[in-house]
Amino acid sequence: MTLARVHTFTIDGLEPRHVTVEVDVRPGLPSFTIVGLGDLAVREARERVRAALGNQGFELPQRRITVNLAPASLPKGGPGFDLPIAVGLLAATGQAPADDLHGIAVTGELSLGGMLRGGRGALVIAEGARAAGLHAVLLPRAQVAEAALVPTVAIRGAASLRDAVAALADRGRDDRRPTPAAGAGSRPDAAPAPDLADVRGQRTARRALEIAAAGSHSLLLAGPPGTGKTMLARRLPGLLPAMRTGEALEVTRIQSVCGLHDGDGLVAERPFRAPHHGTSAAGLVGGGSVARPGEITLAHRGVLFLDELPEFRRDALEALRQPLEEARVRLVRQGRTRAFPSRTLLVAAANPCPCGFAGTARCRCSDADLDRYRRKLSGPLLDRIDLHVDCPRPTADELSGPAPASSADVRERVEAARAFRARRRRLDGARPLDADLEEAARRALDRCYVTGRLSARGRTRVLRLARTIADLEAAATIGAAHLGEALHLRQRFEEPGAVAA
Amino acid sequence: MRACAACLRRSRLLAEVSPEIDRRFRGRRVPGILAMDDERLAATLGRHGRARPDALDLGDEELLQRARALRAAHRTDAICRHDPEFPARLSTIDDPPALLYVRDDAGRLVDALAGRPSVAIVGSRQASDEAREMARRLGADLASAGVVVVSGMAFGVDAAAHDGALTVHGGSGRGSATDAADGVDGAPSGPGRTVAILGGGPERSSPARLSRLYERIVRHGVVASELPPGTTPRPWTFPARNRLLAGLVDLVVVVAARPGSGSLITAGLVLSDAAGDRLAVVPGSTTDPRCAGSNALLREPGVTAVLDASDVLARLPARPGGDPGTFRPSTTRDPLAGLDGDGLRLARCLLDGPRTLESIVDDLDAVRVLAGLAELEAAGRLRRSVDGALVLDVA
Numbered sequence: 001m002t003l004a005r006v007h008t009f010t011i012d013g014l015e016p017r018h019v020t021v022e023v024d025v026r027p028g029l030p031s032f033t034i035v036g037l038g039d040l041a042v043r044e045a046r047e048r049v050r051a052a053l054g055n056q057g058f059e060l061p062q063r064r065i066t067v068n069l070a071p072a073s074l075p076k077g078g079p080g081f082d083l084p085i086a087v088g089l090l091a092a093t094g095q096a097p098a099d100d101l102h103g104i105a106v107t108g109e110l111s112l113g114g115m116l117r118g119g120r121g122a123l124v125i126a127e128g129a130r131a132a133g134l135h136a137v138l139l140p141r142a143q144v145a146e147a148a149l150v151p152t153v154a155i156r157g158a159a160s161l162r163d164a165v166a167a168l169a170d171r172g173r174d175d176r177r178p179t180p181a182a183g184a185g186s187r188p189d190a191a192p193a194p195d196l197a198d199v200r201g202q203r204t205a206r207r208a209l210e211i212a213a214a215g216s217h218s219l220l221l222a223g224p225p226g227t228g229k230t231m232l233a234r235r236l237p238g239l240l241p242a243m244r245t246g247e248a249l250e251v252t253r254i255q256s257v258c259g260l261h262d263g264d265g266l267v268a269e270r271p272f273r274a275p276h277h278g279t280s281a282a283g284l285v286g287g288g289s290v291a292r293p294g295e296i297t298l299a300h301r302g303v304l305f306l307d308e309l310p311e312f313r314r315d316a317l318e319a320l321r322q323p324l325e326e327a328r329v330r331l332v333r334q335g336r337t338r339a340f341p342s343r344t345l346l347v348a349a350a351n352p353c354p355c356g357f358a359g360t361a362r363c364r365c366s367d368a369d370l371d372r373y374r375r376k377l378s379g380p381l382l383d384r385i386d387l388h389v390d391c392p393r394p395t396a397d398e399l400s401g402p403a404p405a406s407s408a409d410v411r412e413r414v415e416a417a418r419a420f421r422a423r424r425r426r427l428d429g430a431r432p433l434d435a436d437l438e439e440a441a442r443r444a445l446d447r448c449y450v451t452g453r454l455s456a457r458g459r460t461r462v463l464r465l466a467r468t469i470a471d472l473e474a475a476a477t478i479g480a481a482h483l484g485e486a487l488h489l490r491q492r493f494e495e496p497g498a499v500a501a
Numbered sequence: 502m503r504a505c506a507a508c509l510r511r512s513r514l515l516a517e518v519s520p521e522i523d524r525r526f527r528g529r530r531v532p533g534i535l536a537m538d539d540e541r542l543a544a545t546l547g548r549h550g551r552a553r554p555d556a557l558d559l560g561d562e563e564l565l566q567r568a569r570a571l572r573a574a575h576r577t578d579a580i581c582r583h584d585p586e587f588p589a590r591l592s593t594i595d596d597p598p599a600l601l602y603v604r605d606d607a608g609r610l611v612d613a614l615a616g617r618p619s620v621a622i623v624g625s626r627q628a629s630d631e632a633r634e635m636a637r638r639l640g641a642d643l644a645s646a647g648v649v650v651v652s653g654m655a656f657g658v659d660a661a662a663h664d665g666a667l668t669v670h671g672g673s674g675r676g677s678a679t680d681a682a683d684g685v686d687g688a689p690s691g692p693g694r695t696v697a698i699l700g701g702g703p704e705r706s707s708p709a710r711l712s713r714l715y716e717r718i719v720r721h722g723v724v725a726s727e728l729p730p731g732t733t734p735r736p737w738t739f740p741a742r743n744r745l746l747a748g749l750v751d752l753v754v755v756v757a758a759r760p761g762s763g764s765l766i767t768a769g770l771v772l773s774d775a776a777g778d779r780l781a782v783v784p785g786s787t788t789d790p791r792c793a794g795s796n797a798l799l800r801e802p803g804v805t806a807v808l809d810a811s812d813v814l815a816r817l818p819a820r821p822g823g824d825p826g827t828f829r830p831s832t833t834r835d836p837l838a839g840l841d842g843d844g845l846r847l848a849r850c851l852l853d854g855p856r857t858l859e860s861i862v863d864d865l866d867a868v869r870v871l872a873g874l875a876e877l878e879a880a881g882r883l884r885r886s887v888d889g890a891l892v893l894d895v896a
Contacts, residue, residue, distance in 0.1 A: 203859045204857075204858065204859060204889065223888075352888075363627070364627065365627065366626045366627045366656060366657075367626060367627070367656035367657055367660075367710075368626075368656060368708060368710065371710055389889070390885070390888060390889025391889075392857075392888040392889055392890075393888075440872070440875075441875065443879070444875040444876060444878070444879035445875075445879070447879035447880070448878060448879050451879075451881055453878070453879075453881055479868075479872070480843070480871070480872035480875045480876070481867070481868040481869075481870075481871035481872045481875070482871070483875045484870075484871035484872055484873065484874035484875035484876075484878070485871045485874070487874065487875055487878040488858060488871070488874055488878075492885070
């Protein structure tokens with residue numbers, strides 16, 4: 001046997017791509033060549049494989065060794081090819097059983113000593129293996145729990161190269177744990193999620209968070225530094241209903257591919273991403289020469305928090321518009337289009353003025369400063385933001401007062417509202433929100449529109465907000481009080497005359 | 502065109518040497534310079550071997566022709582101090598302007614000022630909401646009493662004063678207290694009760710962001726400037742403009758000014774008058790640095806404190822024919838007018854000043870409060886203060 005084939009996968013964006021590692025060993029001047037559009041990590045695999053073989057007591061033949069990663073046209077990257085190359089080499093030289101290789105996907109990074117390191121994307125690779133009709137996946141032991149999320153494929157974990165060779169021969173072996181504990185992720189060592197009860201004062205903002213969670217409305221928090229804007233935003237993921245399994249899988253897949261997942265089963269908490277305001281457009285929406293997911297994809301099914309919104313680069317915010325709208329990022333790289341999911345709830349925070357002390361005697365910002373600041377704020381993203389809350393400094397009484405409602409209480413209301421909305425939609429079908437307005441509410445809303453206080457877009461947004469507020473109260477129709485609260489919480493920067501004459 | 506060649510030459514010269522004045526004096530007031538005659542001004546500024554300004558060598562006919570071209574291009578007219586109807590008071594200051602450019606028609610300036618008392622309302626660009634509101638009320642009340650409100654159309658107090666005066670359209674003197682948002686629809690144009698003196702050319706709004714206010718003043722008031730159309734405002738042109746404000750009016754009212762602010766330049770000019778009684782100040786909070794400069798003026802002899810428009814009217818010279826003692830104070834307009842039901846209930850809660858929605862909801866039934874909020878929003882009677890509290894707007 002001088003030719004061996006090993007199945008493995010590379011990750012292209014978030015998708016697994018099947019790769020066959022072909023190892024050919026023949027007489028000739030001793031050499032070791034890897035071809036097939038590998039990146040630097042793949043080329044360096046040679047040195048790791050060479051050392052690992054030696055240190056695990058295997059023999060590297062003094063012959064001409066050629067490794068091909070097929071298909072040759074697909075660019076491949078990462079250290080996950082170490083193990084398939086080593087296994088292929090052993091099979092080609094008769095040191096490992098070759099006929100066990102055709103139904104199994106192999107992936108893993110080798111250390112020089114021959115031990116296996118966990119890598120990224122085990123979940124995606126296992127999914128790829130299942131889709132490709134393979135019956136098993138062999139990977140580093142640290143990744144077993146993650147790969148085990150995929151049913152019907154046998155998962156074999158190995159700690160070292162020698163271990164891996166043994167696992168190959170062990171037909172029918174499956175290392176998946178009996179049942180990944182139901183409600184996985186309720187890990188005892190995990191830090192408790194921040195609770196809404198920790199935030200004192202800010203009643204309006206807490207209410208706005210509840211509405212945002214119930215209706216998936218994006219939110220802008222405006223207020224001086226240190227009033228709890230970031231604290232509030234961090235608590236929003238905890239107000240959203242627990243993820244369904246499908247959603248959790250999506251999130252786990254993304255985190256796994258991006259190396260954020262610790263390899264321990266399904267992600268249970270909704271992601272919260274707070275990129276720094278210096279982040280580039282590619283960092284926010286994804287990009288790079290091989291198209292990596294950006295922050296908005298990492299925040300998929302969770303919350304994307306943009307602190308100091310006006311400090312973000314305009315082109316970066318501009319780039320967020322379409323992904324927020326379509327819940328999907330499309331990137332074209334090397335002639336191929338990749339789509340990343342980006343269904344995220346946007347929360348932005350901003351100081352009320354450049355110095356942060358607007359409304360107090362300490363503020364030294366002129367109208368021109370304020371105006372410039374607001375215009376910076378208003379441009380690209382504002383028409384995607386529904387709710388706008390001012391976060392003033394809490395009073396001393398509020399700070400020492402009793403704890404407000406906890407995240408669990410609020411989440412219960414949010415879930416009830418979402419259930420109510422779902423039932424309402426099922427019964428009513430798709431009908432315009434206008435039809436739900438009670439007479440007094442309709443009069444008030446029309447008057448706001450006719451007098452120009454609301455733009456057409458503003459009117460739609462207020463109406464959607466009012467509908468969510470009514471859902472929170474399980475009200476079939478939108479009353480004047482619902483509309484009043486929606487008007488109170490609406491986003492105002494965009495309105496005509498937002499800047500005083 | 503009511504300007505002579507000599508005065509046109511002077512204004513062209515100013516525009517031409519404006520960058521040089523800026524380099525030499527930055528934002529400081531430049532009294533000596535503006536009082537010099539043309540040749541000396543050019544010599545002073547050209548000391549460092551700069552070319553002689555072109556304006557000095559233009560022929561009379563050429564100057565007039567160019568002025569006519571400017572007038573056609575920018576819809577600006579000019580009136581010089583040799584015209585019998587030029588505001589007489591302006592010619593008496595130490596460094597009088599040669600002429601004034603006026604948007605549309607110089608007659609508008611003459612008509613606006615003719616036989617009426619005038620008051621300049623000046624103050625900080627970074628004024629508090631209270632100061633702006635005071636400026637707006639003063640502007641509206643004085644205009645309704647037949648007083649011409651003069652200011653510099655800067656952000657803050659200046660803009661608020663113009664805005665207030667514009668709620669009273671020229672002619673009737675009866676305050677038609679409309680929304681004041683636009684004043685576009687069919688309101689009478691013609692000489693109005695507010696005059697804006699700009700720091701740049703009169704043909705466009707400076708600051709540009711106030712272009713809506715600018716258009717309203719053009720339509721219902723007067724926009725004027727010492728500098729020819731196309732001149733960029735520079736740091737020196739604002740103190741220079743302030744001397745025109747001080748020179749033009751019967752009384753200067755400072756609403757709010759930080760120490761060292763431009764409004765204090767205007768105030769200082771009036772204080773140094775021989776008579777020394779043409780300055781009035783709206784007192785501000787003693788702990789707010791944004792009022793410290795204006796409050797300090799109250800210590801000066803002859804300075805009046807202004808609590809409402811009547812204090813201003815009492816200081817104005819009586820004019821034959823007019824009795825500038827009556828105004829319809831906006832302060833006494835019923836803030837609850839036109840409201841009923843839940844809207845009225847909520848409005849009552851806001852009578853004593855801004856409150857947050859939370860504090861109101863604590864006292865009253867939330868549903869009624871929110872329904873009232875919808876009503877007040879629909880009626881356009883609610884504003885937000887910077888920290889998000891609700892503020893009731895007078896209709």
